[in-house]
Amino acid sequence: MRKIYIFDTTLRDGEQSPGVNLNMQEKVEIALQLEKLGVDRIEAGFPAASPGDLAGVNAVARAVKNATIVGLSRSRTQDIDAVREALKDAQDPCIHLFLASSPIHRKHKLRMEKHQVLEAAEAAIRYAKQYFSKVEFSPEDAGRTELDFLCEVTEMAIRAGATVVNIPDTVGYLTPYEYGNIFKTLKENVNGIEKIQLSAHCHDDLGMATANALAAILNGADQIEGTINGIGERAGNTAIEEVALALETRQDFFQAKTGLVLSEIARTSRLVSKLTGMPVPGNKAIVGANAFAHESGIHQDGMLKEKTTYEIMSPETIGLKESKLTLGKLSGRHAFREKLVDLGYDLGDEQLNTAFGKFKALADKKKNVTDEDILALIEEKLIETPEVYVLETIQVSYGNQSTPTATVRLKLQDGSYLDEAAVGNGSVDAIYKAIDKATQEEVELGDYSIQSVTQGKDALGEVHVVLSQGDYSVQGRGVSTDILEASARAYVDALNRLIEKRKTPARGRDNVTLI
Numbered sequence: 001m002r003k004i005y006i007f008d009t010t011l012r013d014g015e016q017s018p019g020v021n022l023n024m025q026e027k028v029e030i031a032l033q034l035e036k037l038g039v040d041r042i043e044a045g046f047p048a049a050s051p052g053d054l055a056g057v058n059a060v061a062r063a064v065k066n067a068t069i070v071g072l073s074r075s076r077t078q079d080i081d082a083v084r085e086a087l088k089d090a091q092d093p094c095i096h097l098f099l100a101s102s103p104i105h106r107k108h109k110l111r112m113e114k115h116q117v118l119e120a121a122e123a124a125i126r127y128a129k130q131y132f133s134k135v136e137f138s139p140e141d142a143g144r145t146e147l148d149f150l151c152e153v154t155e156m157a158i159r160a161g162a163t164v165v166n167i168p169d170t171v172g173y174l175t176p177y178e179y180g181n182i183f184k185t186l187k188e189n190v191n192g193i194e195k196i197q198l199s200a201h202c203h204d205d206l207g208m209a210t211a212n213a214l215a216a217i218l219n220g221a222d223q224i225e226g227t228i229n230g231i232g233e234r235a236g237n238t239a240i241e242e243v244a245l246a247l248e249t250r251q252d253f254f255q256a257k258t259g260l261v262l263s264e265i266a267r268t269s270r271l272v273s274k275l276t277g278m279p280v281p282g283n284k285a286i287v288g289a290n291a292f293a294h295e296s297g298i299h300q301d302g303m304l305k306e307k308t309t310y311e312i313m314s315p316e317t318i319g320l321k322e323s324k325l326t327l328g329k330l331s332g333r334h335a336f337r338e339k340l341v342d343l344g345y346d347l348g349d350e351q352l353n354t355a356f357g358k359f360k361a362l363a364d365k366k367k368n369v370t371d372e373d374i375l376a377l378i379e380e381k382l383i384e385t386p387e388v389y390v391l392e393t394i395q396v397s398y399g400n401q402s403t404p405t406a407t408v409r410l411k412l413q414d415g416s417y418l419d420e421a422a423v424g425n426g427s428v429d430a431i432y433k434a435i436d437k438a439t440q441e442e443v444e445l446g447d448y449s450i451q452s453v454t455q456g457k458d459a460l461g462e463v464h465v466v467l468s469q470g471d472y473s474v475q476g477r478g479v480s481t482d483i484l485e486a487s488a489r490a491y492v493d494a495l496n497r498l499i500e501k502r503k504t505p506a507r508g509r510d511n512v513t514l515i
């Protein structure tokens with residue numbers, strides 16, 4: 001199987017992401033993880049950029065033993081000397097020289113003619129070659145360079161001693177067909193091309209960085225340059241994890257593989273995200289939080305029956321424990337039952353149906369239904385008390401300069417309704433007074449407590465109340481995303497328990513019904 005070399009530039013092009021700044025320790029920490037991941041080459045920085053970056057590259061060169069350490073340099077002697085200094089302790093150093101070759105860059109940025117580009121690049125490669133056996137050369141903006149001139153530049157680089165020629169699509173402009181064609185053309189037309197490695201370096205401005213890198217592989221590229229999580233200048237670089245998993249999953253098609261330890265991918269992704277401060281989007285291929293998560297009922301049912309129905313690779317491959325079946329409003333009974341079994345509940349069909357109905361109602365209101373949400377729903381449901389009153393609606397009018405007013409509607413077992421309104425010292429007080437009027441129960445509120453049972457802005461609030469009437473004392477509990485609704489539910493729940501309790505002989509105030 002053909003080996004594709006992985007050149008990681010998270011610490012160089014990745015650090016060019018706006019807002020990212022890695023200090024020496026952070027560079028070393030990431031580099032050591034990249035070494036574990038098994039990348040072949042680590043571009044640690046641009047030593048001429050600053051004394052700090054030179055020190056960072058030097059620290060990486062001293063720490064890493066099992067990868068080539070690369071330093072970037074313009075085609076200028078002072079930059080090359082900075083790389084020499086930075087890599088003096090590296091076991092396996094490599095310099096990466098670049099000079100733009102496209103007409104736009106030649107004319108506007110470098111203000112050079114073609115022949116000047118050739119001469120300057122050749123001089124730089126020859127100078128660098130005195131100090132480095134491994135020299136990579138990049139004609140920057142190769143993607144927008146005339147193909148015949150690109151062949152000329154590549155041939156010059158080989159003659160001057162480059163060991164790798166990299167073809168950057170610097171501005172992410174090309175389509176996979178066009179990018180692949182460059183590699184094919186170089187392979188077919190450049191003298192000495194077999195002596196060097198050809199490398200692909202793509203940017204994601206049009207979302208084609210990974211597709212372009214794969215097209216390069218199909219057309220003879222030996223090395224892929226990229227970053228972890230695809231971070232990098234503007235829209236970023238090819239995401240290394242995407243190329244690695246594409247080759248792994250579609251070996252039948254590409255007939256090529258990397259030497260990466262794939263099970264280190266998730267850990268590396270997390271570390272890079274943490275130290276760069278760049279969050280990984282949930283839907284990011286391979287390493288996004290949703291990459292192995294299934295939300296809809298039909299998919300979840302398929303997954304429970306056979307994972308390959310909806311997963312083309314397994315989370316274990318990249319070092320994750322397992323796929324996730326997240327419960328939401330689109331989930332079905334199979335996944336819901338599975339979750340309940342996980343949580344220790346084995347409900348009969350009828351109970352399951354009731355719980356599922358409540359779950360769907362909650363999921364309509366709440367983005368993420370968590371285990372705690374489900375436990376709260378189930379525990380509430382499993383303790384059966386006849387519902388003499390069912391809270392239908394509440395409406396509360398509140399202003400800090402006016403008296404809170406609440407209107408409630410309760411449904412009775414015969415299908416009729418009780419509607420009442422009341423004012424109170426606060427919104428909850430108004431609700432409770434309205435319920436008292438509607439039910440004509442005289443009760444004393446002994447305790448009221450509220451807690452959040454789940455997290456986030458749409459968390460479930462759980463209200464506990466203790467009501468007493470004569471010798472009877474009962475607790476009630478209500479759960480809702482709205483604390484006023486939870487308060488009303490808790491009160492109505494307690495009243496229902498009170499009515500049930502009155503049917504049995506009183507056992508005294510201390511004997512509180514626990515739910």
Ligand SMILES: CC(=O)SCCNC(=O)CCNC(=O)[C@H](O)C(C)(C)COP(=O)(O)OP(=O)(O)OC[C@H]1O[C@@H](n2cnc3c(N)ncnc32)[C@H](O)[C@@H]1OP(=O)(O)O
Pocket residue numbers: 013016046048049050073074075076098099100109110140170233
């Ligand atoms: C496609 C890429 O990702 S390339 C890498 C981009 N990364 C970076 O630029 C990060 C590090 N860069 C830096 O810290 C600074 O730009 C430095 C230290 C390299 C240079 O800083 P300055 O000397 O202040 O120059 P400045 O950045 O403003 O301009 C770049 C100069 O380099 C020239 N230049 C650009 N590329 C090259 C090259 N490959 N070889 C030689 N000269 C080059 C430009 O034409 C310009 O020259 P001029 O001053 O004669 O007009």
Ligand SMILES: CC(C)C(=O)C(=O)O
Pocket residue numbers: 013072098138140141166168169170171201203
């Ligand atoms: C330095 C070069 C290889 C680069 O990052 C680019 O052209 O995108």
Ligand SMILES: [Mg+2]
Pocket residue numbers: 013168170201203233
């Ligand atoms: Mg780049």
